[in-house]
Structures are given as C-alpha cells and as structure tokens.
Amino acid sequence: MKIEVPVISAFVDGNSGGNPAGVVLHAERFSHAEKQRIAAAVGLSETAFVSPSDAADIKLEFFTPTQQIAHCGHATIATFSFLQQKGLLANDRSSKETIDGLRSIIMEGKAAYMEQRAPRFEALNEPDLQAALLSLGITTDDLIEGAEPMLVNTGNSFVVIGIRDGSTIKGLEPDFGLIEQLSEALDLIGFYVFSFDGVGEGRDAGARMFAPRYGILEESATGMAAGPLACYLRERLASQKQEFTIEQGRWMAEPSPSVVNVRLTVGTDNRIENLYAGGRGAIREVIEVEVNPSPDLM
Known part of the structure; x- marks a missing residue:
C-alpha cells in the first residue's frame, strides 16, 4: 500500500x-x-x-x-x-x-x-582529539582560543569543536570515514563544529553538523546538537547568557539556512538544570x- x-x-x-x-x-x-x-x-x-x-x-x-x-x-x-x-x-x-x-x-x-537534559561534559583524550582534528583537516592553530573540544551530551552525544575563522569552517572537507570511526568509538551522533566569525546579526554562533555514522554527511539544523553547544558556551566559555541563537545550514554546499533558539534553566548554584531548544516548522x-x-x- x-x-x-x-x-x-x-x-x-x-x-x-x-x-x-x-x-x-x-x-x-x-x-x-x-x-x-x-x-x-x-x-x-x-x-x-x-x-x-x-x-x-x-x-x-x-x-x-x-x-x-x-x-x-x-x-x-x-x-x-x-x-x-x-x-x-x-x-x-x-x-x-x-x-x-x-x-x-x-x-x-x-x-x-x-x-533536553542537563549537560554532561567529557574531555577528549589526546589521541581522540588528534583524530578529530585530522578528520576535519585542521590543527590546534585553527581552534578558538580557550575552546577545548569536548564531548557534550544533553540526551545525545556530540563532539563540539570551535573554529576561529569563518572561512575555515566554511571550507571544511571532512574525512567522513574517520569521523564515523571516532563516532563509533565514542558513541557519538557526530561532530558539531562552530564559529563566532561570519555569523548573522543577532546570532551567537554558526555551526555545521557531520554524522556519517547515522548516514548523515551533513544536515542543516540539529536541535539536539545546538542544545549541547549552548551549554558549552555558557559553562566552558563563560558566557553569562541563558538564551542563545544558533544558525546552521548556511555554510553547506547547498545552503539551507536554519535557526535554533536555546533557552537554559540555571539553578541557584549557577549550573544548568535543563534546557529547551526550539524553532518554527x-x-x-x-x-x-x-x-x-x-x-x-x-
């Protein structure tokens, strides 16, 4: 039928x-x-x-x-x-x-x-970090200063990686086989790569998402990854904001601009208790x- x-x-x-x-x-x-x-x-x-x-x-x-x-x-x-x-x-x-x-x-x-759930953060060991950078064709010199790549989970696990220059993130040519291997080893959905450079007015960051382990080379909007990124920006990069706007899809080979809004619930101890990620359909x-x-x- x-x-x-x-x-x-x-x-x-x-x-x-x-x-x-x-x-x-x-x-x-x-x-x-x-x-x-x-x-x-x-x-x-x-x-x-x-x-x-x-x-x-x-x-x-x-x-x-x-x-x-x-x-x-x-x-x-x-x-x-x-x-x-x-x-x-x-x-x-x-x-x-x-x-x-x-x-x-x-x-x-x-x-x-x-x-989404409260975030869980996990540092990458040196071999996994080097494998992640190699899979993206970048080095530590391309990273945002002070932004250590990390595994972040608010329900699904992603490796979050901050890239300094917008031209670099736009020009990425990932090794999807290597990303898939690392995703299997770390039980990831995939990589969420972000930059502050070259994003639209009123946007906190721009991102790309690669998940070849699940048959997704790249997708244009990922609410379950934007949530971890917002948590990372607050707790690891010391942003004091509780609401973030993440754009995605604009740097794809075939652009499909998307916007994800993330709202964090922060407790009296200044830790994230939960969050809501949303937008329009x-x-x-x-x-x-x-x-x-x-x-x-x-």
Missing part, C-alpha cells in the same frame, strides 16, 4: 531554509522493520513516527535512513509544528515519549520548544511512500 508522508522543514530562518523531516502518523500500524524501510524510502536525515502513548501526549520514534536513534531535535520540532497546524494538539504544553524517557514540549505561537510537501504491511496488520 501507499502512505502519505508530510515533509516539514524545522527551524526555518524567516520563511525559508530549515531542515526537512518526514512525519508519519498512526505509526502503531507498522513494525520496526517497516518503519526503517519507510525512513529509507523517505530518504531524509530523519523521519518521525507518531503513535499513542500511555505516559505522554504522543510516542515518538526516530529513524535515519539506516537505523533508529534515541532523539532527533528537528524531527521533534517538525512533528509538533505539524500537529499544531492540523489542530491535533489540545494544549500549548505537551509531551513526548521516546525510547529513553519522557520530554516536555512547549508551543509558543508557531514555534515548538523541546526539553513549515510544511514543505507531501510525498507518497510504498510500504508492505506485516501480515498481522493487514
């Missing part, structure tokens, strides 16, 4: 750009294997599958073209933006169930904000995908 899959661009910058994700409703119809085949047929970096939940407003599962992942920021924003536009959300405060727990969602107008198109249901679902 054929199913219709809306494609929603999340974290749009103005009325364009963003990162597209497929959204499949009534996903309880499909087995795990069928969801994986659908995601592969959709062919986007992530596709979200929406099912009923006994613990939250909805259950969300995320699949790349090659495998399931625990969380996906832009597919979450795409899903809740779509549900709101279709009148399927009862309240501005909502929630999602994922394979590793529950998360709150807050709607503000056309923007959706998703909860816009319906791009609806595509048809062929899927053969399991016999017990026919």
